[in-house]
Amino acid sequence: MTDSVKLLGISNAIVDVLAHVDDDFLDKIDAPLGSMTLIDAARAHDIYSLMGPATEMSGGSVANTIAGFANLGGKAAYIGQVKNDQFGEIFVHDMQSLGVDVRLRPANGGSPTARCHVLISADGQRTMQTYLGACTELAKSDITEQTVGSPKVILLEGYVWDIPEGPELAAEAMRIAKLNGSQVALSLSDSYCVERHQGAFLDAISGGVDIVCADEDEMTALFAVNDFDEVLDSIKGFDNLFAMTRSDKGSVIVQGNERFVQHATKVDRVIDSTGAGDAYTAGFLFGWSNDESLEECARLGTLCATSVIQQVGGRIERGLLDD
Amino acid sequence: MTDSVKLLGISNAIVDVLAHVDDDFLDKIDAPLGSMTLIDAARAHDIYSLMGPATEMSGGSVANTIAGFANLGGKAAYIGQVKNDQFGEIFVHDMQSLGVDVRLRPANGGSPTARCHVLISADGQRTMQTYLGACTELAKSDITEQTVGSPKVILLEGYVWDIPEGPELAAEAMRIAKLNGSQVALSLSDSYCVERHQGAFLDAISGGVDIVCADEDEMTALFAVNDFDEVLDSIKGFDNLFAMTRSDKGSVIVQGNERFVQHATKVDRVIDSTGAGDAYTAGFLFGWSNDESLEECARLGTLCATSVIQQVGGRIERGLLDD
Numbered sequence: 298m299t300d301s302v303k304l305l306g307i308s309n310a311i312v313d314v315l316a317h318v319d320d321d322f323l324d325k326i327d328a329p330l331g332s333m334t335l336i337d338a339a340r341a342h343d344i345y346s347l348m349g350p351a352t353e354m355s356g357g358s359v360a361n362t363i364a365g366f367a368n369l370g371g372k373a374a375y376i377g378q379v380k381n382d383q384f385g386e387i388f389v390h391d392m393q394s395l396g397v398d399v400r401l402r403p404a405n406g407g408s409p410t411a412r413c414h415v416l417i418s419a420d421g422q423r424t425m426q427t428y429l430g431a432c433t434e435l436a437k438s439d440i441t442e443q444t445v446g447s448p449k450v451i452l453l454e455g456y457v458w459d460i461p462e463g464p465e466l467a468a469e470a471m472r473i474a475k476l477n478g479s480q481v482a483l484s485l486s487d488s489y490c491v492e493r494h495q496g497a498f499l500d501a502i503s504g505g506v507d508i509v510c511a512d513e514d515e516m517t518a519l520f521a522v523n524d525f526d527e528v529l530d531s532i533k534g535f536d537n538l539f540a541m542t543r544s545d546k547g548s549v550i551v552q553g554n555e556r557f558v559q560h561a562t563k564v565d566r567v568i569d570s571t572g573a574g575d576a577y578t579a580g581f582l583f584g585w586s587n588d589e590s591l592e593e594c595a596r597l598g599t600l601c602a603t604s605v606i607q608q609v610g611g612r613i614e615r616g617l618l619d620d
Numbered sequence: 621m622t623d624s625v626k627l628l629g630i631s632n633a634i635v636d637v638l639a640h641v642d643d644d645f646l647d648k649i650d651a652p653l654g655s656m657t658l659i660d661a662a663r664a665h666d667i668y669s670l671m672g673p674a675t676e677m678s679g680g681s682v683a684n685t686i687a688g689f690a691n692l693g694g695k696a697a698y699i700g701q702v703k704n705d706q707f708g709e710i711f712v713h714d715m716q717s718l719g720v721d722v723r724l725r726p727a728n729g730g731s732p733t734a735r736c737h738v739l740i741s742a743d744g745q746r747t748m749q750t751y752l753g754a755c756t757e758l759a760k761s762d763i764t765e766q767t768v769g770s771p772k773v774i775l776l777e778g779y780v781w782d783i784p785e786g787p788e789l790a791a792e793a794m795r796i797a798k799l800n801g802s803q804v805a806l807s808l809s810d811s812y813c814v815e816r817h818q819g820a821f822l823d824a825i826s827g828g829v830d831i832v833c834a835d836e837d838e839m840t841a842l843f844a845v846n847d848f849d850e851v852l853d854s855i856k857g858f859d860n861l862f863a864m865t866r867s868d869k870g871s872v873i874v875q876g877n878e879r880f881v882q883h884a885t886k887v888d889r890v891i892d893s894t895g896a897g898d899a900y901t902a903g904f905l906f907g908w909s910n911d912e913s914l915e916e917c918a919r920l921g922t923l924c925a926t927s928v929i930q931q932v933g934g935r936i937e938r939g940l941l942d943d
Binding site (some may be wrong): 382 | 668671672676678687717718732860
């Protein structure tokens with residue numbers, strides 16, 4: 298028996314600090330384009346000091362998915378740890394203002410709210426330098442039958458495995474899901490994250506995770522294979538639902554013997570590809586949690602991803618499905 | 621003998637919290653479009669709670685001018701009060717990263733850093749709800765020969781008169797300017813602000829202020845007249861330099877018997893008119909502090925204003941004069 302919440306996200310709660318940088322800057326801090334690097338407080342201070350004027354907005358991978366899901370009209374809830382500081386206030390405000398039920402209170406002590414320094418190159422690519430701060434204090438004890446409830450789907454992100462109690466709290470979420478009849482979805486975050494936790498992710502997918510949301514690079518890293526054909530071979534042994542995005546090649550949905558391709562929608566100009574995967578997951582799970590066919594889920598995912606790459610910022614705007 | 625700083629700004633140091641709102645929202649909080657309303661902490665909390673997801677960035681009228689001036693390549697300094705909190709860190713970072721010499725340290729106690737809730741309507745107009753917070757703690761004692769130095773120009777904003785020691789600290793800045801051979805410019809902020817402080821502004825313009833930067837509405841309010849022709853009559857008795865913007869009618873520069881019109885540049889589409897006046901002031905004073913002719917100052921002001929209305933946000937981007 299699930300409650301009225303369709304999707305609960307458990308993830309790192311982050312405020313993005315976005316600035317344009319030149320190639321010299323990226324060389325200087327040794328940050329390759331397209332990567333996400335975890336940094337400590339001292340390094341965060343140094344990088345921020347070197348950055349130009351910035352803009353701040355709520356971010357985080359699965360947090361973006363949850364915000365997008367709420368903006369599509371879905372009832373969502375969220376578990377992630379911020380501190381009781383101004384960045385924490387921003388994060389919680391932005392979630393609550395979308396109607397998301399934020400289940401944890403900001404911490405009164407401990408590390409400051411997490412910030413991701415998003416460095417945007419002249420040609421619009423991004424590199425992320427993340428200081429996890431308060432996120433690292435999310436604990437297994439925060440994941441209870443009360444905070445989790447019985448949503449239709451619980452969505453975890455790979456980045457959760459980067460925090461000290463991440464593996465335990467993810468296991469606890471999966472235990473509660475099983476108890477209450479919730480499904481578990483896992484978003485694989487990025488290919489470096491998959492490399493860091495390959496074994497743990499394979500274990501989770503074999504036992505506890507129902508739906509895997511990932512892009513081609515993440516899937517290739519997961520099975521340590523060379524190309525997407527080998528990915529398709531590798532997942533033959535699994536009975537999970539896989540929703541795999543391949544940027545302009547569209548997305549491929551596989552469940553057991555069922556498999557189909559949803560073509561990408563052509564766009565005139567990609568403004569900002571950040572968040573395409575998170576938006577796809579929002580649309581896909583919105584369809585799935587409303588008992589739509591897998592084809593319709595993939596269509597909704599594609600619609601959301603197509604929308605988000607034509608705007609700046611990683612969150613789907615309200616009203617996308619209104620017409 | 622002036623020092624190497626060309627422009628020192630003294631103003632309210634504010635972080636903008638920007639969100640799109642619908643007309644119902646504006647009705648509900650009784651905020652007419654185009655106005656700036658001062659609000660207290662409780663009201664700020666209420667308005668933020670009602671707002672949707674927001675984006676945060678450094679703001680403030682003269683602070684935007686100072687950032688723009690620095691982005692044009694001018695050596696600038698700044699006096700304004702923030703608290704030692706995350707919004708204060710954002711504000712100071714954004715200034716320092718442009719090379720602006722920030723003269724005051726963030727306060728360790730007192731009110732939080734100021735925030736301006738910028739409510740953007742469906743048709744792109746803005747209403748501002750400002751909680752002044754730490755700004756109100758800027759004191760006459762912060763304005764010293766040491767903190768002010770001897771810049772070529774000291775730029776004050778009308779909003780300074782809204783804070784408790786504003787009138788005294790402005791007078792002190794003008795005293796130090798006279799002592800050190802700096803010129804004083806005054807930006808009139810907005811027509812409501814002019815109505816609040818009409819007598820004080822006229823006194824300042826008669827004694828201490830050399831350059832007045834204002835738009836047509838502010839000038840009309842200053843002299844309590846009906847139209848721009850009456851403004852031109854009213855300023856006949858003053859020997860100040862007046863740089864007056866009239867949006868698509870261009871700008872009018874008057875000093876004594878000298879008077880000329882700089883035409884506006886036609887643009888295909890105004891994205892966001894916020895900050896047009898602040899940008900104009902940046903360009904105008906950049907020319908002026910480099911001993912350019914008034915015609916060239918007006919041309920630079922127009923260039924900056926034209927640039928800023930074709931982007932989102934009120935600060936001129938770096939490299940505008942590079943070509």
